[in-house]
Every structure is written in C-alpha cells, then in structure tokens.
Amino acid sequence: MGNLNDTIAAISTAIGEAGIAIVRMSGEDSINIIDKIFVSVSGKNMADAENRKFLYGHICDGDKKIDEVLVVKMKGPHSYTAEDIVEIHCHGGVVSVKRILNLILSNGARLAEKGEFTKRGFLNGRIDLTQAEAVIDMIKAKTDISFDLGLNQLSGALSEVLNKLRDELISMQALIVANIDFPDEDIEDAAYHDLMDRSEKILNKMDNLLENSKNSRLLRDGINTVILGKPNVGKSSLLNGLLKYERAIVTDIAGTTRDVIEDYINLDGVLLKISDTAGIRETDDEVEKIGVNIAREKLKDADLVIAIFDISREFDQNDKEILKLIENKKHIIILNKDDLEQKISDEEIEKYFKDDYLRLSVMKNESIKKVEKLILDLFFDGELQISSDTVLSNIRHINALREARKELLDVKESLNKKVFLDLIEVDLENVIAHISEITGTITTEDILDRVFSDFCIGK
Ligand SMILES: Nc1nc2c(ncn2[C@@H]2O[C@H](COP(=O)(O)OP(=O)(O)OP(=O)(O)O)[C@@H](O)[C@H]2O)c(=O)[nH]1
Ligand SMILES: [Mg+2]
Structure with a gap:
C-alpha cells in the first residue's frame, strides 16, 4: 500500500x-x-x-x-x-x-x-487495529447488537482490556529479568512462586474473555444456520417462513432447490445467516449431485443445523444419512407435515428421534414462531444480553488470544518445573507478541492487508 x-x-x-x-x-x-x-x-x-x-x-x-x-x-x-x-x-x-x-x-x-x-x-x-476493525464491523452490521459491539470496540474498550493484559505480562517479564542468575535461592524460589501466581491470574482473565467471546462472535457475525433434509421435506418452505417472503421456489417436485440459497434473518436482534440447501439423496442427476455436495460442504462451517424430516413419507435411508450428518452438530430436528397422515411409525420416531424434535407444519405461522424461539433458547438460554465486559467478537482476535493462552499455559508449566528463567522469558515474549498482534502494536503487512481488504474504498 x-x-x-x-x-x-x-x-x-x-x-x-x-x-x-x-x-x-x-x-x-x-x-x-x-x-x-x-x-x-x-x-x-x-x-x-x-x-x-x-x-x-x-x-x-x-x-x-x-x-x-x-x-x-x-x-x-x-x-x-x-x-x-x-x-x-x-x-x-x-x-x-x-x-x-x-x-x-x-x-x-x-x-x-x-x-x-x-x-x-x-x-x-490515532487508533489501534481493533478500533480500525470496529469501523468496518459497524459499516457491515446488520443488527443493532452487532453495531453496538462495534461501537463499543471503537471506543477503545477492547484495547483497554488487552493493554492491561499486556502490561501485566510485561511486568512478569521485568520480574524474570530482575531474577535471572540471582544467587540467592530463597529469593529465586519466591520469584517462581510470584510468577506462577501472576500467570494464573492472567490465564483466568483470558479464559473469561474467551468464554464471553462465544456469544459475541455469534452476535457479530450471525448464527451460521444450514437447513438440511432429503428432497421435498419442506426446507425451502421453512426458509420462506422464517424470511416472511417467498425467497425460494417451493414445489411438490423433489429436487426443486439445487443451489444453496442464502439470506439473513434478524431474529429479535440476533442475526441468522441461513442457507437452504438441495435435498440430500443418492442421485444420478449431475446437477443435483453438485448441489448435494455443496450442502454437505456447508455443514462444516455451520453453527446450527435445522434438519427436516417428512412424517407423511416413509423413514428411509436418506433420512438415516441426514441423522448421521448432524450427529455432532448443534441441531434442531423438525418432523414436518404434521397436518398430513403420518407414515413414519411411532416406534421409528421413538427409536430415531427420542424426544429431541419439534413436530409441526412449517406452513403455519405459529410453527415458525416455535422454531425461532428454540433457536434463541439454544444459543442464549432465552437471555439476549451482551454483558458489558463481552468485547471479544472478532475471529482474528479470538484466535490470537487462544494462541497467547496456549503459550502462557506452557509458561506456567515451565514455572512449575522450575525451568531456567531465561528460557521462560522467551516463551513469555511470545505470549506478549500474540496480544500485541490483536491491537496492532506488533503487526505484519500480511495482517494489515487482511484487515483492510475487508473495507470499502473511501473509508
Ligand atoms: N401439507 C404440507 N405440505 C408441505 C408442508 N411443508 C412443505 N409442504 C409442501 O411440500 C412440498 C415441498 O416443499 P419444499 O419447501 O419445496 O421442500 P424442499 O425440502 O425445499 O424440497 P427440495 O428443494 O426439492 O429439496 C411443497 O409442495 C410444499 O408446499 C407442510 O407442513 N404440510
Ligand atoms: Mg427446496
């Protein structure tokens, strides 16, 4: 640049x-x-x-x-x-x-x-890197909450927390330097003790920040939600119901949706980035096959999967495959078409779904409300407050803090083993570097390029 x-x-x-x-x-x-x-x-x-x-x-x-x-x-x-x-x-x-x-x-x-x-x-x-990132967050915000997160970050609230962490780490470093090669063993022992104490306190703070970041990342970027199910079960009908307009084509022909359809939903202030996918089934149709593969791909990054099953049809191999796909994912199971005659047996429902499902018809307004409520409950226990100290929401910051935490755990371990202090100092330097990376005190052209390439021209 x-x-x-x-x-x-x-x-x-x-x-x-x-x-x-x-x-x-x-x-x-x-x-x-x-x-x-x-x-x-x-x-x-x-x-x-x-x-x-x-x-x-x-x-x-x-x-x-x-x-x-x-x-x-x-x-x-x-x-x-x-x-x-x-x-x-x-x-x-x-x-x-x-x-x-x-x-x-x-x-x-x-x-x-x-x-x-x-x-x-x-x-x-004039500003640090987290404040610069807050600007683009605010421009791109789609909900009040994500905008407010940006506004808070722009004020320097996050920088303040991180600078404090960094200061504490630097004072640990100063303590090490003062004690390296200290001839008196008692004093050296006290230093190890003190350093251990300090690293524990800092680790606690890091853990709190990371714990709080789980919700704030979702609030900032949106809950990445994928609707999954075999063809014709009502996936696109659910998407349209949630969006409150006919975004996707709905027909009674299996295999109607072939590409992924993505849109944003503002759910009581929470952003849902939702993807309706091609129905998953074994197929020889080349175009449909590509759609099915994309649907599977989409699953990887999903925060939530809404799996739909059609109770007016037999429970089959495709359904089993879908159950397997969502096994390790946060999910909501919908047994759809409750208004039609039931073809899945009660025994099958008991066997495959236990009581982990919503039984409804996505064509009804009240069903959509139920799904919306369940999503919010799943992520926020019905409570939608961002606590005033929840300030870490950017994945770049979260990753850097995770790295810093990992290195600090190593430092703690070394202190425990009474490793030479000059060696510990090197590890501590790495912890500080990761924190500095977040605020941009230490930065590389590569990080800057990544941050600013997200912006628009003119900002
Ligand atoms: N009776 C009834 N019909 C429904 C219900 N939900 C969806 N349908 C119908 O089922 C058919 C398929 O609905 P879609 O929403 O297109 O299903 P889909 O899962 O997106 O299908 P593909 O895109 O082909 O994978 C349409 O004719 C819908 O009107 C329901 O709850 N009750
Ligand atoms: Mg569809």
Missing part, C-alpha cells in the same frame, strides 16, 4: 442516486489541490478558511463549472486519518462524484485503496 506522504482521494458515499455525495482527500497536498479546483462564493480559499467550517461555492475545471458544492477541511492531527482532510459535499448521483474525483486525481492525488483512510488513522497512531 502506498506511502504516507502522498495524498489520497475517493468517493466516500455509496454510488447511486442520492441527495448528496461526499468525495474526500487526505494528505499534505489536500488543501493545495482543493484550492486549485474550488471557487468559493465568498472569495475565500480553503487554506485561509476556518478549520471544520463549510465554504459554499463551485468545483471548477478552469472556467467550466463542475458542480455546486460545500467544502470543509479538517486539519491534522485532529482528523480521521490524523492528516489534513478535505471533504467535498456535492450532488448525489454518479456524474458529479466521478467528475470531481477525476479532477482531483488529475491535480496530483492518488485513488485511495480499500480502507486506506482508516489505515492511515492506524498507521498515524
């Missing part, structure tokens, strides 16, 4: 018809560039304009007026990127923004890459 000395520009609002749109620039040349292309009605230029106050006028290419605009500057370091920023508020729609952007680019700015404005905020030390 480009250096920090050049000036970047991008359209920051969504492209399309709208009341207004915003084009912005960041970098040391921003104000020079705007003064070449902006003519204010008051005659003032942007260099002399008051900080954070709009000037009204026109963007002009020589004598030609490009658009009527409002322009504001935000001098660094008190800006989003911590650099000089200029925003041009112009008419919405595609023509105006493109004309203005092109004019800016031909006057020396470079087109910003994805997330580059936020990345500059990070590289210039």
Whole structure:
C-alpha cells in the first residue's frame, strides 16, 4: 500500500442516486489541490478558511463549472486519518462524484485503496487495529447488537482490556529479568512462586474473555444456520417462513432447490445467516449431485443445523444419512407435515428421534414462531444480553488470544518445573507478541492487508 506522504482521494458515499455525495482527500497536498479546483462564493480559499467550517461555492475545471458544492477541511492531527482532510459535499448521483474525483486525481492525488483512510488513522497512531476493525464491523452490521459491539470496540474498550493484559505480562517479564542468575535461592524460589501466581491470574482473565467471546462472535457475525433434509421435506418452505417472503421456489417436485440459497434473518436482534440447501439423496442427476455436495460442504462451517424430516413419507435411508450428518452438530430436528397422515411409525420416531424434535407444519405461522424461539433458547438460554465486559467478537482476535493462552499455559508449566528463567522469558515474549498482534502494536503487512481488504474504498 502506498506511502504516507502522498495524498489520497475517493468517493466516500455509496454510488447511486442520492441527495448528496461526499468525495474526500487526505494528505499534505489536500488543501493545495482543493484550492486549485474550488471557487468559493465568498472569495475565500480553503487554506485561509476556518478549520471544520463549510465554504459554499463551485468545483471548477478552469472556467467550466463542475458542480455546486460545500467544502470543509479538517486539519491534522485532529482528523480521521490524523492528516489534513478535505471533504467535498456535492450532488448525489454518479456524474458529479466521478467528475470531481477525476479532477482531483488529475491535480496530483492518488485513488485511495480499500480502507486506506482508516489505515492511515492506524498507521498515524490515532487508533489501534481493533478500533480500525470496529469501523468496518459497524459499516457491515446488520443488527443493532452487532453495531453496538462495534461501537463499543471503537471506543477503545477492547484495547483497554488487552493493554492491561499486556502490561501485566510485561511486568512478569521485568520480574524474570530482575531474577535471572540471582544467587540467592530463597529469593529465586519466591520469584517462581510470584510468577506462577501472576500467570494464573492472567490465564483466568483470558479464559473469561474467551468464554464471553462465544456469544459475541455469534452476535457479530450471525448464527451460521444450514437447513438440511432429503428432497421435498419442506426446507425451502421453512426458509420462506422464517424470511416472511417467498425467497425460494417451493414445489411438490423433489429436487426443486439445487443451489444453496442464502439470506439473513434478524431474529429479535440476533442475526441468522441461513442457507437452504438441495435435498440430500443418492442421485444420478449431475446437477443435483453438485448441489448435494455443496450442502454437505456447508455443514462444516455451520453453527446450527435445522434438519427436516417428512412424517407423511416413509423413514428411509436418506433420512438415516441426514441423522448421521448432524450427529455432532448443534441441531434442531423438525418432523414436518404434521397436518398430513403420518407414515413414519411411532416406534421409528421413538427409536430415531427420542424426544429431541419439534413436530409441526412449517406452513403455519405459529410453527415458525416455535422454531425461532428454540433457536434463541439454544444459543442464549432465552437471555439476549451482551454483558458489558463481552468485547471479544472478532475471529482474528479470538484466535490470537487462544494462541497467547496456549503459550502462557506452557509458561506456567515451565514455572512449575522450575525451568531456567531465561528460557521462560522467551516463551513469555511470545505470549506478549500474540496480544500485541490483536491491537496492532506488533503487526505484519500480511495482517494489515487482511484487515483492510475487508473495507470499502473511501473509508
Ligand atoms: N401439507 C404440507 N405440505 C408441505 C408442508 N411443508 C412443505 N409442504 C409442501 O411440500 C412440498 C415441498 O416443499 P419444499 O419447501 O419445496 O421442500 P424442499 O425440502 O425445499 O424440497 P427440495 O428443494 O426439492 O429439496 C411443497 O409442495 C410444499 O408446499 C407442510 O407442513 N404440510
Ligand atoms: Mg427446496
């Protein structure tokens, strides 16, 4: 990604018809560039304009007026990127923004890459990496809860928790350094004891964070739900019922759904990312076969599987196969088509499903409500509070903290065995590195690329 000395520009609002749109620039040349292309009605230029106050006028290419605009500057370091920023508020729609952007680019700015404005905020030390990630989380949030998680993270709440952990680890390290090669064995013994105590306390904190992260990850990213069943059991009917509109085609022909159909459902504030799949059965039809394989693939990442069985048909090999597929997955079993004559015997129901099922007809509104309630109960015990200290929700953070925890367990083990302190110090350094990776105190181009490639251009 480009250096920090050049000036970047991008359209920051969504492209399309709208009341207004915003084009912005960041970098040391921003104000020079705007003064070449902006003519204010008051005659003032942007260099002399008051900080954070709009000037009204026109963007002009020589004598030609490009658009009527409002322009504001935000001098660094008190800006989003911590650099000089200029925003041009112009008419919405595609023509105006493109004309203005092109004019800016031909006057020396470079087109910003994805997330580059936020990345500059990070590289210039205004925010840490978790705060930068919070920005994209908020933009992509589909529920109030996931938005609030982002807002909380943006405030630096997570950074504070992690920095504290890091400080505690660093003070352990200081203690080690002070005691390496200490001739007095009693003092050395006390040091091992003290270090053991401290690592236990830190491990507890890590465990709490990881435990809380289970729900918050689901709240942030949504519960990945896959509907599974042999053909014609009512999978697409359930999807439509949950979505409250006819998203998928429903027919009485087995094998209607062939591709995976995905959509989002906001369940009382909880996001459900739901996939309706092709009915699973042995088939010679090549297209259907691909669909069946994709359905099996989908299962791997599922947080929840809703398996549907049709009680108006015989219980067969395909059904057994589906039961096997969901064995080790968090699941809900639906015995569907309760309004029709039952063909599965009571004995079979008892044998294969015990009492782990909902018996209903997905065509009925009240059934859909039952399914919704069961999903929420399964994940949140009916309680949908995110506790105020639940702040770890990003899978990158969770993985790094897991690594840190693993290394700290090794440290504890070594302390127990009274391994030489200088060796323990090396392991401790790794724990600290994993924590620093989360906030971005230590980072690599690779991590940054991954984080910012998720952004849109202009943010
Ligand atoms: N009587 C009755 N019919 C149902 C019920 N649920 C679904 N159906 C019907 O069963 C047929 C199949 O429904 P779909 O929702 O398309 O089933 P599917 O599992 O998605 O089928 P494939 O996509 O072919 O795998 C349709 O004719 C539905 O109207 C139910 O509870 N009762
Ligand atoms: Mg279907």
